Amino acid sequence: xxxxxxxxxxxxxxxxxxxxxxxxxxxxxxxxxxxxxxxxxxxxxxxxxxxxxxxxxxxxxxxxxxxxxxxxxxxxxxxxxxxxxxxxxxxxxxxxxxxxxxxxxxxxxxxxxxxxxxxxxxxxxxxxxxxxxxxxxxxxxxxxxxxxxxxxxxxxxxxx
Amino acid sequence: xxxxxxxxxxxxxxxxxxxxxxxxxxxxxxxxxxxxxxxxxxxxxxxxxxxxxxxxxxxxxxxxxxxxxxxxxxxxxxxxxxxxxxxxxxxxxxxxxxxxxxxxxxxxxxxxxxxxxxxxxxxxxxxxxxxxxxxxxxxxxxxxxxxxxxxxxxxxxxxxxxxxxxxxxxxxxxxxxxxxxxxxxxxxxxxxxxxxxxxxxxxxxxxxxxxxxxxxxxxxxxxxxxxxxxxxxxxxxxxxxxxxxxxxxxxxxxxxxxxxxxxxxxxxxxxxxxxxxxxxxxxxxxxxxxxxxxxxxxxxxxxxxxxxxxxxxxxxxxxxxxxxxxxxxxxxxxxxxxxxxxxxxxxxxxxxxxxxxxxxxxxxxxxxxxxxxxxxxxxxxxxxxxxxxxxxxxxxxxxxxxxxxxxxxxxxxxxxxxxxxxxxxxxxxxxxxxxxxxxxxxxxxxxxxxxxxxxxxxxxxxxxxxxxxxxxxxxxxxxxxxxxxxxxxxxxxxxxxxxxxxxxxxxxxxxx
Ligand SMILES: Cc1cc2nc3c(=O)[nH]c(=O)nc-3n(C[C@H](O)[C@H](O)[C@H](O)COP(=O)(O)O)c2cc1C
Ligand code: SF4
Ligand code: FES
Numbered sequence: 001x002x003x004x005x006x007x008x009x010x011x012x013x014x015x016x017x018x019x020x021x022x023x024x025x026x027x028x029x030x031x032x033x034x035x036x037x038x039x040x041x042x043x044x045x046x047x048x049x050x051x052x053x054x055x056x057x058x059x060x061x062x063x064x065x066x067x068x069x070x071x072x073x074x075x076x077x078x079x080x081x082x083x084x085x086x087x088x089x090x091x092x093x094x095x096x097x098x099x100x101x102x103x104x105x106x107x108x109x110x111x112x113x114x115x116x117x118x119x120x121x122x123x124x125x126x127x128x129x130x131x132x133x134x135x136x137x138x139x140x141x142x143x144x145x146x147x148x149x150x151x152x153x154x155x156x157x158x159x160x
Numbered sequence: 161x162x163x164x165x166x167x168x169x170x171x172x173x174x175x176x177x178x179x180x181x182x183x184x185x186x187x188x189x190x191x192x193x194x195x196x197x198x199x200x201x202x203x204x205x206x207x208x209x210x211x212x213x214x215x216x217x218x219x220x221x222x223x224x225x226x227x228x229x230x231x232x233x234x235x236x237x238x239x240x241x242x243x244x245x246x247x248x249x250x251x252x253x254x255x256x257x258x259x260x261x262x263x264x265x266x267x268x269x270x271x272x273x274x275x276x277x278x279x280x281x282x283x284x285x286x287x288x289x290x291x292x293x294x295x296x297x298x299x300x301x302x303x304x305x306x307x308x309x310x311x312x313x314x315x316x317x318x319x320x321x322x323x324x325x326x327x328x329x330x331x332x333x334x335x336x337x338x339x340x341x342x343x344x345x346x347x348x349x350x351x352x353x354x355x356x357x358x359x360x361x362x363x364x365x366x367x368x369x370x371x372x373x374x375x376x377x378x379x380x381x382x383x384x385x386x387x388x389x390x391x392x393x394x395x396x397x398x399x400x401x402x403x404x405x406x407x408x409x410x411x412x413x414x415x416x417x418x419x420x421x422x423x424x425x426x427x428x429x430x431x432x433x434x435x436x437x438x439x440x441x442x443x444x445x446x447x448x449x450x451x452x453x454x455x456x457x458x459x460x461x462x463x464x465x466x467x468x469x470x471x472x473x474x475x476x477x478x479x480x481x482x483x484x485x486x487x488x489x490x491x492x493x494x495x496x497x498x499x500x501x502x503x504x505x506x507x508x509x510x511x512x513x514x515x516x517x518x519x520x521x522x523x524x525x526x527x528x529x530x531x532x533x534x535x536x537x538x539x540x541x542x543x544x545x546x547x548x549x550x551x552x553x554x555x556x557x558x559x560x561x562x563x564x565x566x567x568x569x570x571x572x573x574x575x576x577x578x579x580x581x582x583x584x585x586x587x588x589x590x591x592x593x594x595x596x597x598x599x600x601x602x603x604x605x606x607x608x609x610x611x612x613x614x615x616x617x618x619x620x621x622x623x624x625x626x627x628x629x630x631x632x633x634x635x636x637x638x639x640x641x642x643x644x645x646x647x648x649x650x651x652x653x654x655x656x657x658x659x660x661x662x663x664x665x666x667x668x669x670x671x672x
Contacts, residue, residue, distance in 0.1 A: 023439075024439050025437070025438045025439040025457075026439060027439035027440075028419070028420065028421075028422050028436065028439055029419065029420065031422070032381070032420055032422065059440075062441050063439070063440065063441055066424065066441040066442060066443075067421075067422030067423055067424050067442075068422070068423035068424060069381055069421075069422040069423035070422060085343030085344075085542070085592075086343040086344060086501070086538055086542060086574050086585070086588070087343050087344040087500040087501040087572075087574045088343075089585070089588070090500075090501030090502045090574055090575060090576045090577070090580065091501065091502055091529075092579075120382060120423070121341065121343065121425060121592065121595075121596070122340075122341060122342070122343045122344075122345075122382070123382050124171065124172075124340060124345070124346035124348075124349040124382065124383060125171065125172050125175050125346065126343060126344045126345065126346055126498070126500035126501065126506075126572070126574070127172065127204040127205070127346070127498070127499060127500045127503065127506025127507050128172055128175060128176060128204055128205075128207070128506065129500075129501070131175065133382065136384045137174070138171045138172070138174060138175040138385070139175050140172060140175035140176045141176060
């Protein structure tokens with residue numbers, strides 16, 4: 001049963017591939033577009049993409065696993081990407097992370113259902129750290145209070 | 161009378177509430193203001209920086225929050241009235257007035273997507289000149305301007321262009337490296353968001369110089385605002401006939417697209433970036449061949465940093481000397497320096513090379529924001545070395561910084577106060593290398609893991625002397641045997657931290 005389901009093309013993935021003329025050099029764009037819509041890249045999606053672009057499954061898997069952005073599992077409803085790079089460390093992002101972890105009872109880079117915390121290395125907001133990217137909105141001088149506020153007022157996922 | 165009020169749409173300004181401020185002003189003004197969304201002036205500690213156009217010039221208020229709007233109106237700020245947040249005429253604020261803005265001349269001044277505004281402020285002059293020149297004339301001007309790569313390696317731009325131009329006619333590419341992964345840097349982002357046409361103009365000039373008709377801007381996915389501004393800017397340039405076939409009725413054709421990265425620091429390395437642009441894993445490739453000879457899809461390709469390309473229009477507009485007259489020694493022209501971390505006045509300072517680190521950190525930057533002592537500054541991003549205040553007299557330049565055992569990199573300076581734990585920072589350098597290594601060579605892929613483990617042992621007080629020796633040997637190996645600067649330079653922050661703060665390694669504060 002599962003194998004049968006898996007061999008059926010993923011309609012949206014197929015559409016995105018054909019919009020990119022099934023060009024293998026546009027694989028990253030294709031994966032981004034699908035992930036924005038679907039939230040993650042399922043086996044069925046990857047199977048469809050490799051078939052459409054005429055790439056081996058290993059090639060597609062190799063790309064998906066190389067880049068931190070691509071996710072093979074469903075993500076939390078609210079993913080908070082916190083910058084852990086040097087300039088944010090210099091303004092004690094470690095304390096912010098600890099505060100957020102304990103408030104939501106979660107661990108950095110360890111999934112979560114409603115809220116999850118993800119490491120990101122530099123958001124280009126290094127003069128106004130700690131910096132956070134949340135649903136494609138950038139935040140600066142972030143405190144626990146600011147995180148609570150952003151989650152309370154979720155504006156909905158924006159596309160790039 | 162309708163008053164022009166500028167509220168930046170730069171991501172850093174948005175990150176501290178610029179959108180809300182713009183909306184609040186609009187709501188309160190009852191049709192009396194015209195809000196223009198500009199780039200940021202780079203005085204990031206004042207963001208959101210609201211500027212009001214007055215007969216005396218643009219008057220700055222900042223940092224403005226929604227709560228200040230009532231009192232600003234009550235203080236008659238639309239006529240430049242006095243208010244606790246008043247900073248005077250923007251261009252007279254010392255931080256701004258003491259800069260030499262060539263590459264960033266328009267950033268913060270204009271509406272980034274207004275092509276008329278761009279042209280009214282010197283935009284397209286360089287391109288128009290270039291379109292009337294032969295390829296080798298353009299290359300000669302870039303060569304004599306002394307422009308060198310701003311992406312980290314500092315390679316002379318003119319020579320790179322000459323090499324690509326000398327390849328047989330046929331498909332060639334030009335790629336802008338907008339992967340800006342170094343912590344403490346944001347100048348590429350600010351230029352792309354604040355003056356995207358200048359990057360595009362620089363790319364068209366480069367394309368004409370080498371005979372390329374296709375280009376890509378590879379932007380990191382962490383920059384959604386820059387991506388959307390660039391995409392809009394490309395459409396505007398296409399509609400105006402500055403991109404596409406027969407640009408300005410010449411034989412120059414150029415097609416430009418934006419490609420988005422996917423969260424990999426190594427994709428800033430040019431061969432990795434080119435692989436990624438082909439839709440592959442961003443694995444580093446052995447050089448030679450260099451991309452200028454065999455790059456994207458095996459074709460001659462020039463890869464240049466955003467700031468390098470963004471400096472080209474000025475040089476073509478005003479001549480090589482007008483650029484080369486700035487700077488010192490083999491570091492010609494200006495560099496947009498970026499002040500970050502625990503810094504009082506963080507932001508972007510474009511200065512001629514030769515300015516001292518002291519002037520940047522304590523002069524422009526005003527020391528730490530926390531008020532604590534500065535312990536160290538990391539220059540040149542995550543692969544750059546630490547430097548302590550005793551050596552702040554170093555002049556900023558490619559060679560001078562290398563002599564001081566650090567590097568210019570992309571021009572970022574990250575300030576740490578006296579609470580910084582250097583052993584933790586050294587460990588982080590190894591951890592970052594472990595996470596971001598492309599995996600091609602062992603010294604980097606495995607060395608970084610061993611380095612992190614060894615630092616953990618030192619931190620827990622285990623055989624300290626022996627482990628410091630092991631770490632030292634490991635750093636030698638990584639430096640000598642890594643294929644690219646990721647593995648090759650990760651020892652730089654580690655070793656400078658150990659050399660400057662030996663006590664923190666020899667007698668670590670053991671946390672049980
Ligand atoms: C690990 C690593 C990361 C790099 N990251 C960047 C980057 O984010 N942006 C950039 O322009 N150059 C980066 N570079 C340098 C590029 O390889 C290349 O030298 C540069 O893009 C060439 O352009 P330029 O001559 O204009 O500097 C990186 C190099 C290495 C080894
Ligand atoms: S040094 Fe590291 S990043 Fe560079 S090629 Fe080797 S493994 Fe890849
Ligand atoms: S280091 Fe955190 S935003 Fe750059």
